Amino acid sequence: MTVDVYFRMLTLELAGESYTKTEFRREVERDVARSSGAIEYKFNNVSAVLDELGAVWIPGYMPLRNVQDRLRVVVRERFEADSELRAFMLKAVADGDVDPSDLGAEVAPPNADWPAARGARVGVLGLDFAAIESSNRALGRAGEESVLVCERGRLATAGRADLAAEVRHVSVVDGDGLGYDIRSFQGLTDEPVFIEVKTTRYGKEVPFYISGTEV
Template identity: 45%
Template structure:
C-alpha cells in the first residue's frame, strides 16, 4: 500500500468523493461510504484507513469554513494546506450545493416530545481551528445562520425545560419542577440565559441553551451579554449544548461556570460606529 505524499489528482478525487457523499446526505438520500472508499482504493492504492483519515481532514476544512460537513467524519487536523484550496474550488464549481447547506440549517424545527437523550461529558478532544483557516472567501457562515434559526432554538429550549422538569420530578422534587421557568419566553431573551431551574439543594440553575442539528464538534455562537452574565453568576450559570437535534437520540453536554473559562472564544463580528472626527 502507498505511503507517499498525496498528489493534487488524488486530493481532488478524494474531495470529490467526500462532497458527493455530503450532497447525498444534505438531500436526505442514502449512500455507501464503503463504495466511495473502494473506488478510491482501486484507483490510487492506499489503505482504507488513509481515506477515512483524509475524509476527516476534509470535515476539518469545512468546519473551519463554517460549512456543514458529514456527520460520520469527525473533524481531524494535520491536513495539507492544499486541501483547503481544493475544497474551496470544488464548492464553487458545484451548482446548488450551497443551497442544500442553507436548507439544512434554515428549515424549521418542531418540538420533540418523543426524544431520547445521549448525555456525554464536555468534549476535550475537539480539534481547534487551524490558524488563519476560513478567513478568506467564506461562502456563508452556516454556524451563525443556524444559530439564527429561531424555531430550532425554541425547540431546543423547550426540550431542555422538559428535561429539567423530569430530572427534578424523578429526584422527588416535583415542587421544584413546577418552578422551572422558560424565561426567554416569559421575560424576554435579553437575560443572558433561557431557563431558570434548580438544583436538588434549591440553588438556582441559570441555563443558556445552544441547539444544533450538527455533530458535537459544531461551534457555538455566544453573545457578549451571555459571557458577561455567566461571569456575574458563575456559581449558577450553565451552558447546555444540544447537538444532533434531528436524530433519534439528542446529544447533550453541560458547561457550568463562566463561558470564558469553559470555552475558547474567537471574535467573529464587531459592532461598529464611525469614530468622531
C-alpha cells in the same frame, strides 16, 4: 476521488437520507492505493477545510487540521463551484420545520480546539452556514423546549415535582436579554442553575456563537 465521495456523502447528510460511510470509504479504497485509516483521515481533513469555510460538514468526520495546501485548494474550489450544494446547505441550516426531541444520552465534550487555535473562518461568498444555523429561531426554540422537558422530567422522576413545576423557560417568559434560556435546579437541591442552550442538527464539534452577556 476522495473529495468527490465526501461531497456525495455530504449531500445525503443534508437531505437527511441514510447511508453507510463504510460503503463510500470502500469505494475510494478500490480506486486509491491507501489504507482505510488514511482515507478516513483524509475525510477528516475535508471536514476541517469546510469548517474553515464556515460550511456544514459530515458528523462523524471531526475536523483534523493538519491539511495539505493542495487539498485545501481542491475542497474550496469544489465547494465554490457547487452552487446547488450551497443552496441545499443554506436551506438545511435555515429550515424552520423542526420539533423538540428527546436529548438522548449525555455525551463527552468534543475534542475540539479552542477558538484561538482554529483556522480563520473565511466563509464562502459571504456565507457562514454555522452562523446562519445559530440564528435559526425555530431550531433554537426547539432545542430550548427539549431541554425544558428534560429538566422537568429529571426532577419529577426523582421525586421533586415541586422543583419540576418551577423550571422556567426564561427566554420565552421573561425575554432573551438575561443571558440564559432555562432556569432549573442544581441536582435535586433548591439551588438554581442557569442554562444557555445551543442547538445544531450536526456534529457536536460545530462551533457555536455566544455573547458576552451569555458568558
